Structures are given as structure tokens and as C-alpha cells.
Amino acid sequence: MEMKKILITGGAGYIGSHTAVELWNAGLEPIILDDFSNSQEEVLDRLEEITGKRFACYRGDCNQRAVLDQIAKDHQLEGVIHFAAFKAVGESTQQPLAYYKNNLGSLLVLLEFMREKGIFNLVFSSSCTVYGQPDVLPVTEATPRKDAESPYGNTKKIGEDILLDYVKSKPGIRVVALRYFNPVGAHPSAKIGELPMGTPQNLVPFITQTAAGIRQKLTLFGNDYDTPDGSCVRDYIHVVDLADAHVKALSFLFEKPLDFYDVFNVGTGRGNTVLEVIHAFEQVNGLKLAYEIGPRRAGDVVKTWADTQKINAVLGWYPKYSLEDCMRDSWRWQQTLAN
Numbered sequence: 001m002e003m004k005k006i007l008i009t010g011g012a013g014y015i016g017s018h019t020a021v022e023l024w025n026a027g028l029e030p031i032i033l034d035d036f037s038n039s040q041e042e043v044l045d046r047l048e049e050i051t052g053k054r055f056a057c058y059r060g061d062c063n064q065r066a067v068l069d070q071i072a073k074d075h076q077l078e079g080v081i082h083f084a085a086f087k088a089v090g091e092s093t094q095q096p097l098a099y100y101k102n103n104l105g106s107l108l109v110l111l112e113f114m115r116e117k118g119i120f121n122l123v124f125s126s127s128c129t130v131y132g133q134p135d136v137l138p139v140t141e142a143t144p145r146k147d148a149e150s151p152y153g154n155t156k157k158i159g160e161d162i163l164l165d166y167v168k169s170k171p172g173i174r175v176v177a178l179r180y181f182n183p184v185g186a187h188p189s190a191k192i193g194e195l196p197m198g199t200p201q202n203l204v205p206f207i208t209q210t211a212a213g214i215r216q217k218l219t220l221f222g223n224d225y226d227t228p229d230g231s232c233v234r235d236y237i238h239v240v241d242l243a244d245a246h247v248k249a250l251s252f253l254f255e256k257p258l259d260f261y262d263v264f265n266v267g268t269g270r271g272n273t274v275l276e277v278i279h280a281f282e283q284v285n286g287l288k289l290a291y292e293i294g295p296r297r298a299g300d301v302v303k304t305w306a307d308t309q310k311i312n313a314v315l316g317w318y319p320k321y322s323l324e325d326c327m328r329d330s331w332r333w334q335q336t337l338a339n
């Protein structure tokens, strides 16, 4: 029997590529669409090394209806996982129109495409950023969303609103939005991982590039917050655990009625401070990291971590990797990259 084919937009990216592996492991065939604006084609070779399968890949973006139509002509698609989006918080404040056009425009084109081609299942990549600084912790799916701190965060919030309004109009689609906390780590094979373009904005790639000597030192953005050691708290989730959540979300959707919409937090349920991340990295890799305490970063949430009871109970999903696993895998991946 032919495998169910799933379109992964942004499938050559960090989370997309790891999800392609987990889909394959679950007996589903990924079909990749990527414009390679924030990913590299050699990821396809690495994916073939890991899975033994050369996944079909189309270069383009979801704003290009023609490329979507070509994919639907070549493949009978059973669902879509929509990762493709610009995701740099700082950049989004400089280029808001580009973010709204790309992130929301592509979602609208994709939804029309799905309806016309009779594709009923969509997993949408959302973010804990929609919660801003929660008033109560841990964060549940009922925690009120707050005004976004950035155009990037707003595209996730508006994206969710578009999907909910659309489902209410009964177009015949099933949707799950996954609110990621902080994705980190890399595939244990060290063949795929995070490939930040330019200077990393996120903590863990900056740590690994500092350890690799690419960056002179890490600046810890503030240690005077109301937290156990003064540095900010986040819920760091291994990218393979996050990828697995997408597979479980799809399987869940296949069983649901049409015109269904639901949201799940995807985190570990554990909060760790920046200093705890640094110390875990040092300890598990036997390294001393060069870092200094610097000023707070504007817009930073002080502390947030997920309540995972819903995704545990409804999707039967649980994280398998620890913070130490994340730090070990991030470093192993960094060491495969040219300095």
C-alpha cells in the first residue's frame, strides 16, 4: 500500500528537516517545499543518509501557487505541515511588511490550495510567543494570549486567528496549531541541526559557536531578573521531541471530524535559566564556556515554561530528551560544521 504523503513547507529547515525524519520513521512520506532562504540544499543529502530515502523536494515558497499546484499534480497529498515562515524576532521589527506578506500571505495561499485540492489535514507551526509574559505559570493552552512583542510573534497570533475563523466557516478541514517553546539540540546522528544564518540571535547556537571559537564570548542578557539565579527562564525542548509531536498531531487529525481546530503547547514542562543551560553545556561536554554578564535584552520574557498535560493526555506525546541531551547533541552538531 502506498505511504501517505505529507507536504512539509520549510521542510529543509531546522525543525522541518527533523520532522521529515520522524515522519519517515512513522511510515509517512515527506514531500519537501523550501525556498532555501534559511536552509541549505545539502540537508537533502543528510536526510537521505539518515533515512535511506531521497525525499522529493520542490524549490519555491507557498506564496507561489504554481509550485503548490505542481506538487499536487505529482503527489496525492494527505496533509500539510506548515513551517515555512520568516522567524527572526529582531528582523521582523525592521521589516514588518515582509513578515506579514510572507508569513500570512503564504498561509492564505496554502489554505486556498488545500481546499481546491481536497487536502484536509494541516499542522500549523505556532509559538509560545503568543503568550508574551504569562501572568501565571506554567502556561496552559487556556492562558490568555497577549499582544505580540514583535511582528514575527504577531504573525503567529494572527495565523492562529485566521485558522480558527476559517475552520468556523466549515470549509472541510482539520487543523492543529502547535505552540513551540524553545527548540534546541540536533539529530543524534549529528547529520542535521540548526544552521543559523549570520550572527545567531538564539541562545544555544550562540553557545555552540562560542565553544567552537567562532564567537569570542557569549553575553548573558541580564542576571538581575526575579528568577532563581537572576537569568531568564525558558522551556528548552529537543528538536527531535518537537518533530515527534508533529507526527502525533497528524495521526490525531486523521481520526478527527472535519472543521476541527485545536491547539497544543509543545514544551518539556520544565523551566531552565540561562545559567543552568550554560552549566549543563559545560558539564555534559567537559568544556568551560567564555561568557560575560551584559545588559538585559529589550522585549525578553522573564520566565515561561509549558504545562504539557493536554498534549500528554490527548496526543500521548512526552519528551524523551533531557536538557543535557540537548546540550550534548547541539555540540556534536556544531563540531561537524566548518568554523
Ligand code: WQD
Binding pocket: 087, 089, 126, 127, 128, 129, 180, 181, 182, 183, 201, 202, 203, 204, 206, 218, 219, 220, 221, 222, 231, 232, 233, 234, 274, 297, 300
Ligand atoms: C533565550 C534566553 C535571552 C542569546 C525566541 C523567539 C521565539 C522562538 C524561540 C521561534 C533569553 C538569552 C539569548 C544570547 C542570552 N522562536 N540569551 N544571550 O527569546 O526565548 O525565543 O526564540 O519560534 O519566538 O522569541 O529565545 O534563544 O533568543 O533566548 O542571554 O546571546 O537566552 O535573553 O533569556 P527566546 P532565545
